[in-house]
Amino acid sequence: xxxxxxxxxxxxxxxxxxxxxxxxxxxxxxxxxxxxxxxxxxxxxxxxxxxxxxxxxxxxxxxxxxxxxxxxxxxxxxxxxxxxxxxxxxxxxxxxxxxxxxxxxxxxxxxxxxxxxxxxxxxxxxxxxxxxxxxxxxxxxxxxxxxxxxxxxxxxxxxxxxxxxxxxxxxxxxxxxxxxxxxxxxxxxxxxxxxxxxxxxxxxxxxxxxxxxxxxxxxxxxxxxxxxxxxxxxxxxxxxxxxxxxxxxxxxxxxxxxxxxxxxxxxxxxxxxxxxxxxxxxxxxxxxxxxxxxxxxxxxxxxxxxxxxxxxxxxxxxxxxxxxxxxxxxxxxxxxxxxxxxxxxxxxxxxxxxxxxxxxxxxxxxxxxxxxxxxxxxxxxxxxxxxxxxxxxxxxxxxxxxxxxxxxxxxxxxxxxxxxxxxxxxxxxxxxxxxxxxxxxxxxxxxxxxxxxxxxxxxxxxxxxx
Numbered sequence: 001x002x003x004x005x006x007x008x009x010x011x012x013x014x015x016x017x018x019x020x021x022x023x024x025x026x027x028x029x030x031x032x033x034x035x036x037x038x039x040x041x042x043x044x045x046x047x048x049x050x051x052x053x054x055x056x057x058x059x060x061x062x063x064x065x066x067x068x069x070x071x072x073x074x075x076x077x078x079x080x081x082x083x084x085x086x087x088x089x090x091x092x093x094x095x096x097x098x099x100x101x102x103x104x105x106x107x108x109x110x111x112x113x114x115x116x117x118x119x120x121x122x123x124x125x126x127x128x129x130x131x132x133x134x135x136x137x138x139x140x141x142x143x144x145x146x147x148x149x150x151x152x153x154x155x156x157x158x159x160x161x162x163x164x165x166x167x168x169x170x171x172x173x174x175x176x177x178x179x180x181x182x183x184x185x186x187x188x189x190x191x192x193x194x195x196x197x198x199x200x201x202x203x204x205x206x207x208x209x210x211x212x213x214x215x216x217x218x219x220x221x222x223x224x225x226x227x228x229x230x231x232x233x234x235x236x237x238x239x240x241x242x243x244x245x246x247x248x249x250x251x252x253x254x255x256x257x258x259x260x261x262x263x264x265x266x267x268x269x270x271x272x273x274x275x276x277x278x279x280x281x282x283x284x285x286x287x288x289x290x291x292x293x294x295x296x297x298x299x300x301x302x303x304x305x306x307x308x309x310x311x312x313x314x315x316x317x318x319x320x321x322x323x324x325x326x327x328x329x330x331x332x333x334x335x336x337x338x339x340x341x342x343x344x345x346x347x348x349x350x351x352x353x354x355x356x357x358x359x360x361x362x363x364x365x366x367x368x369x370x371x372x373x374x375x376x377x378x379x380x381x382x383x384x385x386x387x388x389x390x391x392x393x394x395x396x397x398x399x400x401x402x403x404x405x406x407x408x409x410x411x412x413x414x415x416x417x418x419x420x421x422x423x424x425x426x427x428x429x430x431x432x433x434x435x436x437x438x439x440x441x442x443x444x445x446x447x448x449x450x451x452x453x454x455x456x457x458x459x460x461x462x463x464x465x466x
Contacts, residue, residue, distance in 0.1 A: 041191060
């Protein structure tokens with residue numbers, strides 16, 4: 001934070017982008033590492049998330065007109081526009097805000113930033129009367145499954161809200177940022193990314209029940225245990241067709257199960273994030289006990305079901321953020337099973353982590369690692385596997401527990417991105433061998449994530465006065 005605040009203070013002093021004489025509001029939000037849980041958030045499961053060291057920084061300064069100007073030098077490196085302006089006219093309604101961020105592909109990244117201003121303006125019009133200059137820098141790699149979008153949303157939202165005299169934190173901040181990603185950026189994410197980068201802390205893991213957002217007390221990983229992560233080199237995005245199909249299939253399976261039980265599924269009028277619910281499981285597959293799922297539903301669910309066949313039987317798809325496409329064959333059974341089983345796996349994993357925090361148990365570490373391997377296999381069954389991430393997991397398994405490497409799995413939405421590897425701190429040489437072997441097979445050195453950092457609420461907002 002100190003280096004970034006020094007940078008923006010010097011920019012203001014030089015009259016570069018910022019005006020002299022007006023306060024700057026600076027916020028920081030880290031990326032996140034999905035240790036366990038992955039795609040279990042949108043089906044109401046327990047997830048187990050950690051922050052990473054890499055972070056996004058945002059500096060916001062209010063203007064005396066109604067323009068909103070973004071400067072994000074990181075975007076220039078990808079060939080995208082880095083200096084972009086909007087006006088309050090662009091925020092007149094949801095549809096206009098969505099359309100304006102899609103006017104050019106090179107400006108698409110602004111959906112995650114401009115959407116925050118739409119949210120603030122529409123809910124607090126008495127406070128949001130002028131525009132702002134927003135300067136951004138980030139060390140969170142894009143499309144690696146470590147929540148670069150959530151870090152951007154949270155950093156901008158926290159700094160902008162503070163500039164307008166509003167205090168947003170915790171669950172309300174996470175919900176606001178999830179709304180921006182769902183509605184303005186049109187990305188079908190759950191809430192685990194946003195809440196993790198807000199409430200996480202250095203050296204801890206955050207358990208979160210996503211119904212819709214119930215954080216549990218932070219858990220410190222047992223002394224001597226560490227989680228590294230390796231970028232596979234394959235880009236990941238929750239807007240990809242694989243992720244969309246997997247998510248849609250889970251909701252299709254939920255709808256079928258409700259049909260077996262004669263349950264009415266209807267819109268939840270109390271939820272700001274659009275969702276559907278029922279009287280037994282409250283709209284969440286994670287609330288179906290694993291034993292009941294295996295005994296009563298698993299064998300009845302089709303292994304594959306075309307979108308066309310589903311739509312012929314059911315008029316409504318009960319996920320507002322995905323579309324059932326007639327031509328796609330959906331993996332109904334695997335994705336529904338994943339939602340139920342992954343919740344069960346994460347509950348076991350979190351209790352093992354909590355129980356061994358002060359009482360080490362190699363057997364518990366072995367069980368935690370095996371749960372990670374199980375989770376990784378389930379991603380493949382859901383259609384979210386990837387040759388590169390499979391290779392990393394296989395290399396970790398080959399090195400194995402005898403060398404202090406307990407488990408590995410793909411993180412986040414799957415179909416590429418990053419692999420988390422759990423091991424003993426003293427097993428760093430074994431981990432380095434995994435990375436070296438992968439680098440040799442792929443003829444490139446992968447990016448390694450290690451260490452954690454405070455979430456946005458713990459970093460707070462730094463105000464640089466005139």
